[in-house]
Each structure stands twice: as C-alpha cells, then as structure tokens.
Amino acid sequence: MSDFELDARLRHDCHIIGRLEFCQLLLLNTAAVPWFVLVPETHTTEIIDLDPSQRLRLWAETDEVAEFVRSNFPVEKLNIAAIGNVVSQLHVHVVGRHCNDYCWPDVVWGRVSDEQYTAERVAEITALVQRQLPVRG
C-alpha cells in the first residue's frame, strides 16, 4: 500500500523484521518473551472493517507467525490479540508464553519487561524468520 506508514510508537518500540504479503512483521524489543506484532498495510483500524479477503489474509499470516513462535521458542501457550487502545493502527500481537516467564499467567499488555534484545539476538531471530516464513526485506 503506497501511502501506508508504520505508526511512530510501533516503529519506536519494535524491530522491523520484514514484510509478509499483507502485514509488516515486527518484533517487540523485549527479550523476556517472544512477542511479534503483525501490522497489515491498511488504514482500517478494526478487523471487522477489512474486506473478507483481507481478514483471511491477516488470520493466515497470524497463524504462520504463531506456528513460527511455537516452533522456535519455549512456548506453552500462544496469546493472540488485537487491542489497539493506545496505538489505533491495526495490529495483531502474537506472544509465546511459558509458565516460567516474567508475568505468567498474567497478560503481557501493560506489563512490558524492559529486558531488551542484543543486536546479535535480533539478527539471529531475523535470520530464523527469513528461513521459515515468506518475508521480504
């Protein structure tokens, strides 16, 4: 989408990993849990206002990222959410949770850990994504 621009807060809080067919794929900069964010390139802010084909595409890409998270991190439960109370730009969280993580069983929203990734770890995760998911740079 030519006039799409990633929200400034998402850009600040996340590493940009690449682009899927419909969504930009971001990694929140908190190393405490694997926390990805899909941002569909649209100005629509509610999932129910997407075209039917866009909804299917969003859920298909969410599923792919969820599979990726479960396959590559210690995950007991996937947390999937579209919230958007603070950042209204439509985005879907995919968070891999484990009973030993910093805020289990509470939700992570509003309780972000300040444990940041090293540049090396971000590069490793990016390489993993590039091997396993159909991302463009």
Add this chain to the structure above:
Amino acid sequence: MSDFELDARLRHDCHIIGRLEFCQLLLLNTAAVPWFVLVPETHTTEIIDLDPSQRLRLWAETDEVAEFVRSNFPVEKLNIAAIGNVVSQLHVHVVGRHCNDYCWPDVVWGRVSDEQYTAERVAEITALVQRQLPVRG
C-alpha cells in the same frame, strides 16, 4: 460435540447466552464493559491446531459477535483476544471498549470490574443477541 463440557471457571464467571454453529456464546458477568466470550466446542486449545474449516468458522463467529457488540453498545475500540493462560479451554474474548470505561486504555484482563449485571439486564442482552445473531438456546 457430544463430549464437550464447558470449563468450570467459565461457567462460574459467565452467563451462557446460547450456541452459534461452532461456539458457545458467553457473557462475562461484569457490567462495566460489554465482554463476550466465544468457546468453540473442541478439545483443541490453540487456534493453529484447529482444522482450517474450524479456524474460519471461529473467526467468522468472532466477527459476528464483534459486529453485534459495536452495533449495540458504546464502543470506540474492539479488543479481540485468545489468551488462555489461566483457563486453557480455547476461548476468544470480544470486548467493547470506550475511552470512558473503568480501565481505558489498559487491557481488561487481570482488571475485571466487580460491577455485576442484574438479571433483567442479562435477559435484555440475551434477547438482543437472539434477535440479531443465529443462536440456538
């Protein structure tokens, strides 16, 4: 699904409104925000482990409930989530949020208001659902 049984915690915390094609539709007993819960009749606990047709059905029913919430309550933002860290039985939250509600812009999970519905209000909401959504009793 003949051997499906609703989780005891969900049964305790919610009013059972009816059944959609795939999901039981519950209303969380907190009157502070319109908060519905869809519980697909399955033993699978992750959305990505549902059959493709079940995933589509779950999202279609989630969309229907989200449309219903936005049409009948004062909603500025829909919050849609599958979490399941405490109740592992697969369930999807559909919550209508408003900038004047009790915990805006924070998420509602972990911050449930103890403002309960009257029996009359539950009956009203149930009747609204029955008029607008394809529920069985």
